[in-house]
Amino acid sequence: MTAPTLVDFDDVVARFDPTLGLEVHVELSTNTKMFCGCPTEFGAEPNTQVCPTCLGLPGSLPVVNRTAVESAMRIGLALNCSIAPWGRFARKNYFYPDMPKNFQTSQYDEPIAVDGWLDVELDDGSTVRVGIERAHMEEDTGKSLHVGGATGRIHGAEYSLLDYNRAGVPLIEIVTKMIPGTGDRAPEVARAYVTQLRELVKSLGVSDVRMDQGSMRCDVNLSLSPKASGELGTRTETKNVNSLRSVERAVRYEMTRQAGVLDAGGEIVQETRHFEEQSGSTRAGRRKETSEDYRYFPEPDLVPIAPSPEWVEELRGTLPELPWERRRRIQAEWGVSDEEIRDLVNAGALDLVEATVAAGAPSGEARSWWVSYLSQQANTREQELTDLPITPEQVARVIALVGEGELTNKMGRQVVDGVLDGEGEPDQVVEKRGLKVVSDEGALITAVDEALASQPDVAEKIRGGKIQAAGAIVGAVMKATGGQADAKRVRELVVERCSAE
Amino acid sequence: MSTDLTRLTAAELAGKIHAKEISAVEAARAHLDRIAAVDGGENGVHAFLHVAGESAIASAELVDAGIAAGTGPASSLAGVPLALKDVFTTRDMPTTCGSKILEGWQPPYDATVTARLRAAGVTILGKTNMDEFAMGSSTEHSAYGVTRNPWDRSRVPGGSGGGSAASLAAFEAPLAIGTDTGGSIRQPAAFTGTVGVKPTYGGVSRYGLVACASSLDQAGPCARTVLDAALLHEVIGGHDPLDSTSIDAPVPSVVAAARRGAEGDLSGLKVGVVRELGGEGYEPGVRTAYDASLRRLEKLGADLVEVSCPHFEYAMAAYYLILPSEVSSNLARFDAMRYGMRSTVSSGGGVASAEEVMAATREAGFGPEVKRRIILGTYALSSGYYDAYYGQAQKIRTLISRDFEAAFTQADVLVSPTTPTVPFPIGDKIDDPLAMYLNDLATIPTNLAGTAGMSVPSGLSDGLPTGLQIMAPALGEALMYRVGAAFEAARDADDGGPLIARVPEVAP
Amino acid sequence: MSADSPADPTGGVISRDEVAHLARLSRLAVTDAELDVFAGQLDVILSSVARVGEVAAEDIPPTSHAVPLQNVFRADERRPGLDQEQALSGAPASEDGRFRVPRILGEEQ
Numbered sequence A: 001m002t003a004p005t006l007v008d009f010d011d012v013v014a015r016f017d018p019t020l021g022l023e024v025h026v027e028l029s030t031n032t033k034m035f036c037g038c039p040t041e042f043g044a045e046p047n048t049q050v051c052p053t054c055l056g057l058p059g060s061l062p063v064v065n066r067t068a069v070e071s072a073m074r075i076g077l078a079l080n081c082s083i084a085p086w087g088r089f090a091r092k093n094y095f096y097p098d099m100p101k102n103f104q105t106s107q108y109d110e111p112i113a114v115d116g117w118l119d120v121e122l123d124d125g126s127t128v129r130v131g132i133e134r135a136h137m138e139e140d141t142g143k144s145l146h147v148g149g150a151t152g153r154i155h156g157a158e159y160s161l162l163d164y165n166r167a168g169v170p171l172i173e174i175v176t177k178m179i180p181g182t183g184d185r186a187p188e189v190a191r192a193y194v195t196q197l198r199e200l201v202k203s204l205g206v207s208d209v210r211m212d213q214g215s216m217r218c219d220v221n222l223s224l225s226p227k228a229s230g231e232l233g234t235r236t237e238t239k240n241v242n243s244l245r246s247v248e249r250a251v252r253y254e255m256t257r258q259a260g261v262l263d264a265g266g267e268i269v270q271e272t273r274h275f276e277e278q279s280g281s282t283r284a285g286r287r288k289e290t291s292e293d294y295r296y297f298p299e300p301d302l303v304p305i306a307p308s309p310e311w312v313e314e315l316r317g318t319l320p321e322l323p324w325e326r327r328r329r330i331q332a333e334w335g336v337s338d339e340e341i342r343d344l345v346n347a348g349a350l351d352l353v354e355a356t357v358a359a360g361a362p363s364g365e366a367r368s369w370w371v372s373y374l375s376q377q378a379n380t381r382e383q384e385l386t387d388l389p390i391t392p393e394q395v396a397r398v399i400a401l402v403g404e405g406e407l408t409n410k411m412g413r414q415v416v417d418g419v420l421d422g423e424g425e426p427d428q429v430v431e432k433r434g435l436k437v438v439s440d441e442g443a444l445i446t447a448v449d450e451a452l453a454s455q456p457d458v459a460e461k462i463r464g465g466k467i468q469a470a471g472a473i474v475g476a477v478m479k480a481t482g483g484q485a486d487a488k489r490v491r492e493l494v495v496e497r498c499s500a501e
Numbered sequence B: 001m002s003t004d005l006t007r008l009t010a011a012e013l014a015g016k017i018h019a020k021e022i023s024a025v026e027a028a029r030a031h032l033d034r035i036a037a038v039d040g041g042e043n044g045v046h047a048f049l050h051v052a053g054e055s056a057i058a059s060a061e062l063v064d065a066g067i068a069a070g071t072g073p074a075s076s077l078a079g080v081p082l083a084l085k086d087v088f089t090t091r092d093m094p095t096t097c098g099s100k101i102l103e104g105w106q107p108p109y110d111a112t113v114t115a116r117l118r119a120a121g122v123t124i125l126g127k128t129n130m131d132e133f134a135m136g137s138s139t140e141h142s143a144y145g146v147t148r149n150p151w152d153r154s155r156v157p158g159g160s161g162g163g164s165a166a167s168l169a170a171f172e173a174p175l176a177i178g179t180d181t182g183g184s185i186r187q188p189a190a191f192t193g194t195v196g197v198k199p200t201y202g203g204v205s206r207y208g209l210v211a212c213a214s215s216l217d218q219a220g221p222c223a224r225t226v227l228d229a230a231l232l233h234e235v236i237g238g239h240d241p242l243d244s245t246s247i248d249a250p251v252p253s254v255v256a257a258a259r260r261g262a263e264g265d266l267s268g269l270k271v272g273v274v275r276e277l278g279g280e281g282y283e284p285g286v287r288t289a290y291d292a293s294l295r296r297l298e299k300l301g302a303d304l305v306e307v308s309c310p311h312f313e314y315a316m317a318a319y320y321l322i323l324p325s326e327v328s329s330n331l332a333r334f335d336a337m338r339y340g341m342r343s344t345v346s347s348g349g350g351v352a353s354a355e356e357v358m359a360a361t362r363e364a365g366f367g368p369e370v371k372r373r374i375i376l377g378t379y380a381l382s383s384g385y386y387d388a389y390y391g392q393a394q395k396i397r398t399l400i401s402r403d404f405e406a407a408f409t410q411a412d413v414l415v416s417p418t419t420p421t422v423p424f425p426i427g428d429k430i431d432d433p434l435a436m437y438l439n440d441l442a443t444i445p446t447n448l449a450g451t452a453g454m455s456v457p458s459g460l461s462d463g464l465p466t467g468l469q470i471m472a473p474a475l476g477e478a479l480m481y482r483v484g485a486a487f488e489a490a491r492d493a494d495d496g497g498p499l500i501a502r503v504p505e506v507a508p
Numbered sequence C: 001m002s003a004d005s006p007a008d009p010t011g012g013v014i015s016r017d018e019v020a021h022l023a024r025l026s027r028l029a030v031t032d033a034e035l036d037v038f039a040g041q042l043d044v045i046l047s048s049v050a051r052v053g054e055v056a057a058e059d060i061p062p063t064s065h066a067v068p069l070q071n072v073f074r075a076d077e078r079r080p081g082l083d084q085e086q087a088l089s090g091a092p093a094s095e096d097g098r099f100r101v102p103r104i105l106g107e108e109q
């Protein structure tokens, strides 16, 4: 096969209009699978999260997970879709060893959510409205491991090994309407859409949307039509686009590839292509001998789903603030710049800071603790910030102790260390580690007097009005109290004692 | 032992076991001995594919221990032996569905029906023969050989549940479980002079019932008397959260209804005679028995009204589109990857692919009737034909339900002959699928509508049994059992004993 | 009869080639002899079931389920399933806790 001729991107957009379409699969993080009571966690030993139903054993039957249905409806509502008042699951029939029943149970025909939109914000602040055709429920397949031949590749393998832990995990497929008119921004729009969709789904708490673990997967549909021709080109569907960056690259590559084919007088074949992460290119999948006919028919083992208007409204009431609106509100409340809020988001600290503020801390201190000291600790421990064993409430308590002068900043950090090391609540750490600012005035005055007496020349200078000389006395007092005194108060006392004499 | 325990009804056996007159183990042994005597051999009944002697005795021992300890029987049928159709999963016995493709498969889980039988202390004797994946009306489509009709061992016992029905008529078990997709409980009941009930769709859990056609399949009780069927119905029926199509309502009080029916009074009850069933296409002997049955119902005080169900004549056509469609999808899972048989394939010197192994295994593992229906269903669901075939069949299904609804405004229950013919000779229809399909002419409408139906023995035609079908609306089983029990009592009184007593002795 | 009526006025409803194609779709490696028999039998059966087309049913809603239930759900709670040994107990072949199957052609769906 000869390498495709790629046309320069600027040249492509000068002569062609791209039309985008995106299909995103989101794996729900429900406790159990779509149709059975097996766990959905990633990474378990093979075939240990299975039962007769998700293994497709003869006689087994599916029962729909209510939480999965509610998650699907909440995703639909967050995408401004209408919820279908009645719908059935269907069977999509095709043989494939990773699919235990050799049919996939899917709402393809009668999706639970239809006709919505998502406003996607681009880097320059402009907005593109992406139409949502539908969001529907289905089930994931098992995973295959190909042995022999090229490592892990299906081609040339001698045999395959199957693990059905993932089979039956609930999937929501979100399909956009065709997105025309994005021109040279098509790659950016595609990426921004997936980014924002990811954030939205995450904010609903229905999926961990980890593209690296496959809990969010994207297929990119793309076609080109000659400018002002008014006709829609033939589209290709690129699968395996499994990072945000890849989404952008896949769109860009298909645009340049398709333009090359068209320029050479060729025709675009409607086909499934696969994205190659390493080269950033796409390659054609195996051509099927016969066009696939999935012979959909209503799933007789499941009864229709008919969400009442009350149920829909109840779920609408559970929708959180949209993540980007929330960011805008927080930015205004805290008075921070675009850059600062972006840093917080990138550091994965926004939720933590907000929770810390909610627990009573000033936003400045909350941000500073999470972005600097706690981020450092996360780095050292090779943990995600969110996984650190300290709660926003505990951080807020440390901030309060420092603010009230009970602790110095340095002591505050020690308390945080104690909490991270499992020594208990901040107040317990203070107690156990004996971290208290010395605030007993009597003891302090004695210490100050002793320091003045041991450095009579310095004391003389202070009495003579040279207040800046007090530093040496303060230093001596701090040393004597093991650093536990409040330096500011010590300075006041030094000046007081000298003028009083 | 003075009485032959295998000749007792389930109710009688249970009474004796619970009264400690006999033990559950004795009951189990008597039936296991009977099976050993009549089931095997060249001309044996061959009702069983698997006999679970040890576990049957162990289960019976538990029942006896419970009774001895004074904890009482687990249910009204504790200790009573039963034959289970080999289409229900059982952890301790193979489950083959009469197919080579599942030869030796031992499921890692119990069907809900199996679990309920165990919980009720019923002694499961073994698994019974059936047409492969419940497709057939003669048990000739079993991969493990035909079951013989105890009334005439050169004839079929009906199907698909021929094994369950024959086990009753051969006194190998007083109770059996069947499944009815288009008549697979009722037609064999009629052919063997026994009682078979297809409950309302959703009345008995399908969890662990290996699917033939999911929207039509229904498990139900088989017995030699209406009361026994009712007792079993109450043990296996009722809501199951593992089956989404299971009805969340109490099981109809069929035992009380059967007892009331046995008092022999049906006055005030309207019995609808379905005009479209019982005339053309029904053997003269069957029609004679049917006419006598109608007169008997009248004598019991029932008002006979003629009802018309004009769309029933399309039921068979609709059924043979819907059923194969669902079959083609349900049986796709038998692909040699996870369980069951796997054929070895030579692939021109190279390594055979999964696709090739699937196709070779399915070819070798399925019998011709299964293959025919898979191909037919694949065709009916294809995009170009869906509307004309599957879609249209589903509309006819609606019309048939409406016919039932209209009929049930005129009558409390409906009746018809269960089958158009008496049991036919083995081999007679095996090469003519369409002729075989006609067996279920009268039983199919009930499956399409999801309503209830039963077959009770109505008489003999040239020494071969015939059945009366009684049909009731969804969840209307109580009335159906009442009519069935009244009919049975009157028939026994007229004949001077139960019909089943006239089955020729199967020489061991 | 409507335009998409399945009945072919020339006689046969289904050809031998069509049966062969359907068998491939159904993953049935049928023999030539079987094809001959099935094609004839299926033609007879299809001609018979094509009767469904005689009923005028444009306005009739199709019935997919025989029971008038809807919204049957289960709580999102775990139920004990099978352990690895049970899961693989019926497998024709297994390796490292996985089902071992012949090489798979083509791409994942």
Ligand SMILES: [Zn+2]
Residues within 6 Å of the ligand: A033, A036, A037, A038, A049, A050, A051, A052, A053, A054, A055, A168, C081
């Ligand atoms: Zn499961």
